Amino acid sequence: MKALVLSGGAGTRLRPITHTSAKQLLPVANKPVLFYGLESIAAAGITEVGMIVGDTAAEIEAAVGDGSAFGLKVTYLPQERPLGLAHAVLIARDFLGDDDFVMYLGDNFVVGGISALVEEFRTRRPDAQILLTHVSDPRSFGVAELDASGRVVGLEEKPRHPKSDLALVGVYLFGPAVHEAVRAVQPSWRGELEITDAIQHLIDTRADVRCTLVEGYWKDTGDVGDMLEVNRTVLESLERRIDGEVDERSETVGRVVIEEGARILNSRIVGPAVIGSGTVVRDSYVGPFTSVAENCRITGSELEFSIVLRDSSIDGVGRIESSLIGRHVEVTPTARVPSAHRLVLGDHSKVQIRP
Structure with a gap:
């Protein structure tokens, strides 16, 4: 079995951060979210990975390398522009051959990994197996419709009027029959070859398509709120470790990790x-x-309930919370008089200012 990991895409909902950084490399608990997926793939016993890359290919390749750090062998597969998940399967045809494979969206986070799912697929050998989870607003996802027996009868990508609240999680397992399906579909109203349409083709041609309901935690880290929520979830599993310097005037409370070379001076860190x-x-x-x-x-x-990326400074600004702060950022106070705000903001930024 192989893996196809999608690491292209523009990450528009995370702008301006993703104007200069691949969304899959944004850190969760100081580790790129993509790395959690690669670790899950390796833990499931899969070693051959095809990595779909786009405009941020150089950054992804610099971070992942040949995959050996994860126990993987990574082959990079360029995608000229994001044309849909089914298009990613199309361009990976030579790499995948006729092997079964798991397709993993590189900005998705699944607690507990995929080992049990992969083992179930290897045992049952359907043509496709999808993961589903209940969501509050299914209009932002691919949505599945099940019959009374729990079988998948229909799929729709980002429907205006969803037929259920069951969204597709960004992990799919396929046998070789999917290759004919992705060749059969036409671009959607979004101009993309949708994997939901390819799976629907499998259903319509009476292929064996099965589903598994995800009971654990899953998140598409597509916007700032999701990033902060995933960061919270991962941090809850921390084990306390103090490798850096904490002076006698400082206090660390609970599950706190201070990495080697860090210094805590006259401060309080609460985990x-x-x-x-x-x-x-x-x-x-x-x-x-x-x-x-x-x-x-x-x-x-x-600072609380926030993510701060490397090489940034926050100096004398009071309290910051629920924030995502990028690399090489400087946050400083402004002069009290005159009362004014001075801002340098990237495209699509969101700022909240007290009147």
Whole structure:
């Protein structure tokens, strides 16, 4: 069995962060979300991975390399532009051959991994197996319709009027029959070759399509709220570890990770939280569900339920919460007089300012 990991896409809902960084490499608990998927694939006993890459190919390749760090052998498969998940299967045809494969969206996060799912597929050998989960607003997802016996009878991509609240999770398992299906579909109203249409083709041609309801935690880390929520979930499983320096005027409470080379000076860190190597926290408070990456500076500030990427500084700005702060960012106070806000913001930014 092989794996096809999708690491292209523009990440428009995470702009302006993704103007300069691949969305799959944004960190969750200071580790790129893509790495969690690769670790799950390796844990399931799969070693050959085809990686679909687009405009951020160089960044993805620099981070993943040849895959050996994960116990994998990675082959990079360029996609000229995002033309749909079924198109990704089309361009991976030579790599996949007639082998069964798992298709994993690189910005998805599944707690507990996929080992049990892969083993179930290997045992039952259907033509396709999809994962489903209940969501509050299915209009943003591929949606499945089941009959009274629980069999999949219909799929629709981002429907205006969903027939159920069962969304497709970004992990799919396929046998070789899917190759004929992806060749049979036409571009959707979005101009993409939809994997939902390909699976519907399998259903219509009486192929064996099965589903598994995900009872555990799954998240598509497509926007800031989802990133913060996944970060919270991962941090809850932290085990306390203090490898860096914590001076006598500082306090660490609960499940806190202070990486080697980090320094905590006259500050209070309340877990679950992780402070990356080379980061200095001085005269500050870092509260629960916060990840601060490497080589940051937090001074005279409070930070909670947030993610701070590497090489950024937060200096004397009071309290920050529910925030995603990118790389090489400087957050500083403005002069009190005159009363005004001075902003330098990227495209599609969202800012909340007290009147």
